[in-house]
Amino acid sequence: MRDEHTLRVLDTGLRRAAENLALNRSLLECHQEGHSPHTLRFLRFEPSALVGFHQNVDQELLTEVCRAEGIDIQRRITGGGAIYFDPTQIGWELYVDKRFVGSADMEKIAGRICRAAARGISRLGVDAQFRPRNDIEVDGRKVSGTGGAFDGDSIMYQGTLLIDFDVERMLRVLRIPAEKLSNKAIASARDRVANLSELLGETPSLEVIQRSLAEAFAETFNVTLAPAEGMDAVEQARFEQALKEIDSDEWIYQRNRPAVDSPLLEAVHRAPGGLMRAGLTLDRERGRIGQVWITGDFFTNPRRMLVDLEAALRGIAVADLERTLHDFFDDYPVEMLMLTRDDFIRVLRLALDSDDTAPAKGDHPSHAVG
């Protein structure tokens, strides 16, 4: 029987992406079968570009760059978007069940775990906060992104933590709607993410980071920490079995629609309050917006309103653009100079309307008119 009040702490060290993801599967399955204890795992990655479970590799990553630079390409078992992971970040993962977190509602579970992680990060000397639905941020800049997988009542929830992260490297690898490698794009990316070393003025040791997170999880969920040397034989055997499946092109490229089905669209709008630029990815098949970037020389206070707006627009249906934007501004106190919410709608609509490579009505011979 599992001890409900103990959280095993594992550190599986620096590994290849395939191994880390096979460990996700092994530990979640073993937990679901009642074999494994509740577990907090710390992990690190050799340079890797990781897509979410349902994503298409060629739509999310610049695969030639990955191959040329020796960056592993892999598919997570969790949801969400593509990320770049390297040894300048640390990963944390909880393998627990719904009762441990105290809810069966997946959004609430994510929120409770993220708040606990934010408390752990704050112990290092920064003011980290949970930003719905899945980010942890400091002053509007993301320090940790998260996602989860579940199997019955068991859940695995994971997050990254940026320690001394190289934004330029990330921009080179991910297919994102920013002007690639321009100084503006790099500066704008730096506005959106934050490194612990930069926030603290020094680089905290892995040991200190792990202890801060572990203690915050233990306090939040009222459990005792039990550091462990490694996995047991059952988990190890399951890991080796999972690795065979995951360390293969069949797993990694199981979904691979071409990049042209997910165009990067851009637009510029000269608003009275300044020049606005918007970039976004469009999932044509589903009619959904992927990521959104908005930049420009206009004034908003707080400045972070932009990244919060981007977060609110991520993944929405194109048809919901106006409604989502109005809902956002109805609830968000912001000061803008000569700028209205209609300017945001306009620049985003301009970007969406620039999708002229989509087969327009009438282009198809069988529907040709005249």
Added chain:
Amino acid sequence: MSDVKGCDLPEDLLYSIENNVWVRQESDGTATIGLTSYAGSLAGQVVSYTPKKVGKAVKKDKSCATVESGKWVGPAKSPIGGEVAAVNDAVSANPGLINDDPYGEGWLVKIKPDDWDGDSAALKTGSDAIDAFKAKMEADGFKGC
């Protein structure tokens, strides 16, 4: 038609309370499987759906489809073992149907059962199912759909 804490749970369907799915035996002998409105409410808006492929075997209480909502990925488990006979293209195009029309357009897979009588015996229906869902919602601390 029955309503438990605002969740629609039609009394004429069969349910696996454990897997939080419904089952309906069709006239051609296949079994249609879908998530309950309660499961959809716990998951949140479903954004991706990957069913097992037609012709693949599904073991009882194992995954028949993988769904994603709010960055969570996990299996929907079929209480009926058998072979996948059909998947839902409408849900592939619009996974939100799983939330919006769970007992109609939003079904997950159709299974050709290996042992319908054996596997379906454990399913609940009518007021038994309603009572079991009430108890599950209490245990989950669920406020309502």
